[in-house]
Amino acid sequence: MTVPSPPEDTPAAAAPVLELDALDVAFGFGPRRRQVLHGVSLSLAEGRTLGLVGESGSGKSTLAKAVVGLVRPSGGRVLLDGDDLAGARRDRLATLRRRVQLIPQDPYASLNPRMTAGEAIAEAIDPRRGKLYAHRDEVETLLGKVAMDPDAADRYPNAFSGGQRQRIAIARALAVRPEVIIADEVTSALDCSVQAEVLGVLRDLRAAGPLTMLFISHDLAVVRHVSDEVAVMSEGRIVEHRERDALFTAPQNAYTKTLLASVPRVRA
Amino acid sequence: MTLKNLRWTPSLVIGTVLMAALLVLAVIGPMVWGDAADRLNPQATHQSASAEHLSGTDALGRDVLARTLAATRLTLLMAFGATAIAAVGGILFGAAVWVSGPRVRELGLRLIDVLVSYPAVIFALTVTAVLSPSATTCVVAIGLASCPAFARLTTNLAAGIANRDFVSTARLLGVAPGRMLRRHILPNIAEPLLVLVSVAFTVSLKALSGLSVLGMGTQPPKYDWGSLLGKSLPDIYVNAAPVVAPSIAIIVAGLAGGLIGDGLAAAVHPDARGRGGKARIKAVLAATEPAGRTAPDDALVAVDGLSVSLPDGTRLVEDVSLHLRAGEVVGVVGESGSGKSLTAMAVAKLLPEGLRPDAARLRLGDLDLRGEVDPKRLATEIGIVYQDPSASFNPTLKLGSQLTETLRVHGDTGRAEASAQAVEQLRLAHVTLPEQRMKQHPHELSGGMRQRAMIASALLTKPRLLIADEPTTALDVTVQAEVLKLLREANERDGTAVLLISHDIGVVTQICDRVLVMYSGRLVEELPVERLRAGEARHPYTRALLAATPEVDEDKPLAPIPGRPPQPADRPAGCAFAPRCELARAECEEHRPVLQPMESGGAAACFALDWDLTPESVPAAADSAASEGSTA
Numbered sequence: 083m084t085v086p087s088p089p090e091d092t093p094a095a096a097a098p099v100l101e102l103d104a105l106d107v108a109f110g111f112g113p114r115r116r117q118v119l120h121g122v123s124l125s126l127a128e129g130r131t132l133g134l135v136g137e138s139g140s141g142k143s144t145l146a147k148a149v150v151g152l153v154r155p156s157g158g159r160v161l162l163d164g165d166d167l168a169g170a171r172r173d174r175l176a177t178l179r180r181r182v183q184l185i186p187q188d189p190y191a192s193l194n195p196r197m198t199a200g201e202a203i204a205e206a207i208d209p210r211r212g213k214l215y216a217h218r219d220e221v222e223t224l225l226g227k228v229a230m231d232p233d234a235a236d237r238y239p240n241a242f243s244g245g246q247r248q249r250i251a252i253a254r255a256l257a258v259r260p261e262v263i264i265a266d267e268v269t270s271a272l273d274c275s276v277q278a279e280v281l282g283v284l285r286d287l288r289a290a291g292p293l294t295m296l297f298i299s300h301d302l303a304v305v306r307h308v309s310d311e312v313a314v315m316s317e318g319r320i321v322e323h324r325e326r327d328a329l330f331t332a333p334q335n336a337y338t339k340t341l342l343a344s345v346p347r348v349r350a
Numbered sequence: 351m352t353l354k355n356l357r358w359t360p361s362l363v364i365g366t367v368l369m370a371a372l373l374v375l376a377v378i379g380p381m382v383w384g385d386a387a388d389r390l391n392p393q394a395t396h397q398s399a400s401a402e403h404l405s406g407t408d409a410l411g412r413d414v415l416a417r418t419l420a421a422t423r424l425t426l427l428m429a430f431g432a433t434a435i436a437a438v439g440g441i442l443f444g445a446a447v448w449v450s451g452p453r454v455r456e457l458g459l460r461l462i463d464v465l466v467s468y469p470a471v472i473f474a475l476t477v478t479a480v481l482s483p484s485a486t487t488c489v490v491a492i493g494l495a496s497c498p499a500f501a502r503l504t505t506n507l508a509a510g511i512a513n514r515d516f517v518s519t520a521r522l523l524g525v526a527p528g529r530m531l532r533r534h535i536l537p538n539i540a541e542p543l544l545v546l547v548s549v550a551f552t553v554s555l556k557a558l559s560g561l562s563v564l565g566m567g568t569q570p571p572k573y574d575w576g577s578l579l580g581k582s583l584p585d586i587y588v589n590a591a592p593v594v595a596p597s598i599a600i601i602v603a604g605l606a607g608g609l610i611g612d613g614l615a616a617a618v619h620p621d622a623r624g625r626g627g628k629a630r631i632k633a634v635l636a637a638t639e640p641a642g643r644t645a646p647d648d649a650l651v652a653v654d655g656l657s658v659s660l661p662d663g664t665r666l667v668e669d670v671s672l673h674l675r676a677g678e679v680v681g682v683v684g685e686s687g688s689g690k691s692l693t694a695m696a697v698a699k700l701l702p703e704g705l706r707p708d709a710a711r712l713r714l715g716d717l718d719l720r721g722e723v724d725p726k727r728l729a730t731e732i733g734i735v736y737q738d739p740s741a742s743f744n745p746t747l748k749l750g751s752q753l754t755e756t757l758r759v760h761g762d763t764g765r766a767e768a769s770a771q772a773v774e775q776l777r778l779a780h781v782t783l784p785e786q787r788m789k790q791h792p793h794e795l796s797g798g799m800r801q802r803a804m805i806a807s808a809l810l811t812k813p814r815l816l817i818a819d820e821p822t823t824a825l826d827v828t829v830q831a832e833v834l835k836l837l838r839e840a841n842e843r844d845g846t847a848v849l850l851i852s853h854d855i856g857v858v859t860q861i862c863d864r865v866l867v868m869y870s871g872r873l874v875e876e877l878p879v880e881r882l883r884a885g886e887a888r889h890p891y892t893r894a895l896l897a898a899t900p901e902v903d904e905d906k907p908l909a910p911i912p913g914r915p916p917q918p919a920d921r922p923a924g925c926a927f928a929p930r931c932e933l934a935r936a937e938c939e940e941h942r943p944v945l946q947p948m949e950s951g952g953a954a955a956c957f958a959l960d961w962d963l964t965p966e967s968v969p970a971a972a973d974s975a976a977s978e979g980s981t982a
Contacts (some may be wrong), residue, residue, distance in 0.1 A: 194538070349903075
C-alpha cells in the first residue's frame with residue numbers, strides 16, 4: 083500500500099468548519115489492538131461537500147463515527163469550528179453533537195416504525211418535548227425541502243418507499259440546522275432509480291443553500307455526482323484528496339487508479 | 351402488530367373465548383351463586399356428586415360448584431393483580447436499569463440474573479410467611495417474585511433495539527433517556543412483553559392456587575379456587591367430588607392464559623408457527639401459450655411462458671421467455687422485486703417453498719425441468735453462485751469436504767480424486783495456496799477468496815449452466831472486477847453457459863453477450879451488449895434506468911424514475927411501466943405489449959417502438975449517449 087503523500091493540490095481550506103487533526107482510532111487492547119485510523123487529517127470548508135471513498139474495512143465508517151462521537155479517538159483531534167469534539171466533557175458533548183448530524187445508511191432501520199414522519203422530525207427540532215402540532219409549519223417546510231408532500235408528516239414509515247424514507251431521514255438531519263451533515267452510504271441500500279431520487283434531493287439542497295457535507299460511499303460514480311472534492315481512503319489512511327474533477331480525470335495515487343479502473347461501466 | 355392485522359390463530363381464538371367466558375363468570379358469579387355458595391347445610395356435609403350438588407358439598411354442607419363459580423371473581427382478581435405487579439414492577443425496573451449509566455446498568459443486570467435464578471415460589475413463600483398470609487400478601491409476593499422475568503426480558507429486548515439506527519440517531523439528536531424509553535424503546539418491544547404478560551397470568555394463577563392449597567393464601571371467610579381445592583384435598587380418597595370443580599376451573603383459566611400467549615407469540619413471529627403442510631411443488635403445470643417470442647429449439651436453456659406464482663395466484667414472474675445457447679453469457683438486470691432471481695431459481699428448481707412455477711417449456715439440454723428431475727443430473731449440470739459468500743459455505747466444515755461433496759455424492763468419484771479435482775478448480779479460480787485452503791474453514795478466507803472458492807465449487811462438476819445470482823454485490827469494487835473476470839474465464843475455458851443476475855447494469859455489461867431487462871416480473875427488453883454499451887436501448891424503462899445510473903466518467907444530471915414499481919398483485923393489465931412512462935398512451939394501459947424482435951437485434955416489449963416519435967420526445971438516455979464517446 084502506498085504511503086500517504088501530501089497531495090499537491092489539496093482543496094483550499096478556507097475557514098474549515100470541520101477539521102480532523104492526525105486522528106487515530108484503535109479498537110481492542112494489548113496484542114489484539116487493531117488500529118483502524120492512522121493519523122487522518124482532513125478539513126472541510128463551509129458550503130463544501132467532501133466525498134469520502136474507500137473499500138470495506140478502509141475505515142471510512144469509523145471516521146464518521148469518530149466525528150459524531152460514537153467512537154472515541156485514541157489520538158488526534160476532531161475540531162468543529164475550533165471546538166474539540168473528542169476532548170469535550172460529557173455535558174458539553176450533547177450540544178456539540180447536535181451541530182453534526184449523521185444520516186445513517188439503512189432507511190429501513192433509521193426511522194422508528196412507531197413514530198410518524200412528522201413526529202420523527204419534530205423530535206429532531208426539539209428532542210425534549212418535540213410534538214408534531216407545536217412544530218407543524220417547520221416540519222412541513224422541511225418535508226418540502228426534500229420534495230415530500232406536507233401530508234407525509236402524518237404517515238408511518240411503512241407507508242413510504244426506501245427513497246422516501248431516506249428523504250425523511252435527510253429532513254430530520256436538516257431539522258437540527260447542523261453545521262455539518264454526514265451521509266454514510268445513504269444510497270447503498272437503494273435501487274438505482276430510487277438512488278437517483280435521493281441524489282437529486284441532495285443536489286438540490288446543495289444548490290439551495292450552503293450545505294456542508296461529508297458524503298461517504300463505496301460507489302465512485304455516486305461520489306462524483308454529489309461532491310466538490312474527494313478523498314480516497316485505504317487501510318485507515320487518506321491516500322489522495324483533491325478537487326473532484328482533478329481526482330477523477332487525472333488520479334495520482336496508484337490505489338486511486340486501480341479503484342477507478344475497477345468500476346464497471348455501461349459504456350466502454 | 352395492530353388488532354386489525356392480528357392473525358387469529360386457533361389457539362388465540364380458543365384462548366380468547368375461554369378468557370372472555372371466565373371474565374363474564376367473574377362479573378356475574380358472586381351475584382348469581384353467592385347466596386348458594388354461603389348457604390350452610392348441616393344435614394348434607396361431605397356429600398359426593400349428585401344431581402343437586404354436581405361437585406358435592408364441603409365440611410359445612412356448602413355446594414362446591416356454587417362456591418367455585420362464586421370464587422371466580424376473587425381468583426381472577428388475584429391473578430390479574432399479581433400479573434400487573436409483575437409486569438409494571440419488572441418493566442419499570444428493567445427500563446430503569448437500561449437507562450442508567452454503565453456501572454449501575456452492569457450492577458442491575460447482575461442483580462436481575464441473581465433474582466431470575468432464585469425460585470419464585472420459595473421467594474413468595476418467604477414473603478407470605480413474613481407478612482402473615484392473606485389474599486393481598488400472596489398477590490404482592492407472587493407479583494414481586496415474577497418481576498425479575500419481566501425485568502430480564504425488558505433489558506434484553508431493549509439491548510437489541512438500542513443497536514438500531516433510529517435509537518443511535520435519537521441519541522445523537524440529544525433525546526433524553528426517559529423520552530427515548532417512552533417513544534423509541536418500549537413501543538418497539540411491546541409485543542414480546544405482551545406475550546410474557548399472558549404467560550405470567552397462567553404462572554401467577556398456578557402459584558397463587560398453590561399457596562392457597564398450602565393454607566398460605568386466602569384466609570377464611572374469603573376463598574379462591576386454591577383454598578377450595580385445599581379444603582377438599584385431605585378427603586380426596588373418601589370423597590373426590592369436591593376436588594373436581596376447583597381443579598377444572600384452575601385448568602381452564604390456566605389454559606386460557608397459555609393459549610392466548612401461544613397465539614400472540616405466533617402472531618408476533620408469523621414464521622414460527624401455524625405454517626400449513628409442506629407445499630412442495632414437484633411438477634410444473636403447463637401454462638397458457640407464451641405471448642411474443644419463444645426460445646429457439648437449439649438453445650441449451652429454453653424457457654417459454656414461465657410464471658412464478660404465490661399460493662394466492664399472484665404472479666411474481668409473469669410469462670417470461672428466455673434462452674441461453676451453449677457457451678453464452680447472458681445477464682438479467684432489474685431492480686429489487688423485478689423477478690430476476692426468481693426466474694433464475696425457477697430454472698435451477700430452487701424456488702422458495704410455496705411458490706409455484708408454470709411454464710410451457712422449461713428445459714436444460716434434454717432435461718425437462720418441469721417434472722421430476724434426476725437429482726444427480728440437476729446437481730451436476732447446474733452450478734450456482736450466490737450473493738453472500740459468507741453464507742453459502744457451512745462455517746463449521748472445512749472447505750475440502752464441502753468442495754468435494756457434490757463430486758463424491760453424485761460424481762461417483764473417490765475421495766483422493768475428488769480432492770485433486772477440487773484443488774485444480776481452486777487453482778483455476780485463482781485462489782491462492784489451493785492445497786492449504788482445502789484444510790481451512792470458510793472464515794479463514796477473505797470475502798473475495800470465498801467467492802472464488804464458491805465459483806470453483808460450482809464449476810467442479812463441469813456444469814453446462816452456471817447461475818450467478820448477484821455474485822459480486824457483497825464484494826468491493828476491485829474484487830468485483832476480478833470475480834467477474836473469473837466468470838468470463840470459466841465460460842471461455844469450459845464453454846459453460848452463464849446466467850448472471852444483477853441489479854447493476856454496469857456489472858452485466860462487463861461480461862455478458864446479451865442482456866435481459868426485467869421490470870415488475872416481466873421481461874421488457876433483450877439486447878446484445880454492444881447495443882447497451884452504445885446506449886441504444888429501446889425500451890423506455892431500460893432508457894430510464896440508464897438515465898438514473900450515475901457514471902464515473904462524467905458528471906451528468908440524473909433523471910430519477912417518478913413513482914415506484916407496482917406490487918405484483920396490483921400489476922396493471924397493460925404495460926407495467928406505463929404509469930411511470932413519459933411516452934405512455936391509452937393503448938399502453940389497456941394492452942400488454944409483447945416482446946417483438948427488432949432489425950437491429952434484440953427485442954423490446956413496447957408499443958412506442960411503432961410510433962412515429964420526434965427526437966425531442968425520446969428520453970434522455972440517447973442524447974447523453976451520443977455526447978459520451980470521448981470520455982470513455
